[in-house]
Amino acid sequence: MTEAKRLKIPIRAAQAVEEDAKVLISVGELKTLMDEGAAFDLIDVRSETEYTALHLPGAKLATRDLVEQIFEKWEKTRRLVICDHLGKESKNAARALQSRGFADARALAGGLDAWSQAIDPLFPRY
Amino acid sequence: MTATPFGITARLAGNLLTCKFKFTAKIHDGGPKYFRKSEEAKGSPVPERIFALEDAAVESVKVEGDSLAVTRDSFEDWPSVAKRVAAVVREAAEAGEAFCDPDAPSNIRSVDEIKETAQNILDVQINPAVASHGGEISLIDVKGTTVFVKLGGGCQGCGMASMTLKQGVERALREAMPELDEVLDVTDHASGDNPYYAPSKK
Numbered sequence: 001m002t003e004a005k006r007l008k009i010p011i012r013a014a015q016a017v018e019e020d021a022k023v024l025i026s027v028g029e030l031k032t033l034m035d036e037g038a039a040f041d042l043i044d045v046r047s048e049t050e051y052t053a054l055h056l057p058g059a060k061l062a063t064r065d066l067v068e069q070i071f072e073k074w075e076k077t078r079r080l081v082i083c084d085h086l087g088k089e090s091k092n093a094a095r096a097l098q099s100r101g102f103a104d105a106r107a108l109a110g111g112l113d114a115w116s117q118a119i120d121p122l123f124p125r126y
Numbered sequence: 127m128t129a130t131p132f133g134i135t136a137r138l139a140g141n142l143l144t145c146k147f148k149f150t151a152k153i154h155d156g157g158p159k160y161f162r163k164s165e166e167a168k169g170s171p172v173p174e175r176i177f178a179l180e181d182a183a184v185e186s187v188k189v190e191g192d193s194l195a196v197t198r199d200s201f202e203d204w205p206s207v208a209k210r211v212a213a214v215v216r217e218a219a220e221a222g223e224a225f226c227d228p229d230a231p232s233n234i235r236s237v238d239e240i241k242e243t244a245q246n247i248l249d250v251q252i253n254p255a256v257a258s259h260g261g262e263i264s265l266i267d268v269k270g271t272t273v274f275v276k277l278g279g280g281c282q283g284c285g286m287a288s289m290t291l292k293q294g295v296e297r298a299l300r301e302a303m304p305e306l307d308e309v310l311d312v313t314d315h316a317s318g319d320n321p322y323y324a325p326s327k328k
Contacts, residue, residue: 053142053201116136122208124145126138 158190
């Protein structure tokens, strides 16, 4: 029993890592997509105030209208990158999109805060 | 050239109107200087250029050691403003130019004055209002121009607490003392560039 208990944690962690890989995109990968001019939609799920203060080039604010449009009209094959401040809500959003058939929906790992730290130090943290 | 690259990082304060830039090298010797309007920046090259940035609506500039705080009248599109501020600073630093007129007045209250004003605002404006929710906000410390407060009573653990702090306390304190850097909650050690740690008791 003790043996099984001891094994439980690493197995769970490995599953979580595998699951994350299906739903996350790193800031480095996003930068590459941008630099290559790849076709993708960047959706920002923060508040309108935060979006007005700062957002990544080309990012669209996830208004109610846009979300409805995505679910009802967008091709399920479109590549979507969801971003938020710290990478929590965006993960839920990407999971929700994947469960609705958007297989290429990913959340920006660590959110815009990670972008400021790893890619652009002049994209202010907050 | 053996000079290390001049690194700049930017962080917005809770009200999203002030951005603090930190540099890997000192940009200003002597005490902090706070320029409340463009006229006050005359003769201080870097603040003067920052006030002059087009469509940036810069309201004040504070220069201190290895940091610079820019407050605007609008929170729109900080990345563009931050990049232009950084370009001005980098150019001056690389040219070895003095940032400020050494004789420009500091315009910054002393720590004791900030403490007194902040305590007064908490006593008269803030606490009577939050008391009805069973909350209390106390002044813990002032370091330079950063104010550390503690949310107690009904505020603690309340989901609205950080919003209360950011929107209410920070706005009231900043209105009275616009030169303030940040208002931080001591219970949140991770927040800001300069989180508060109580001095060790020895």
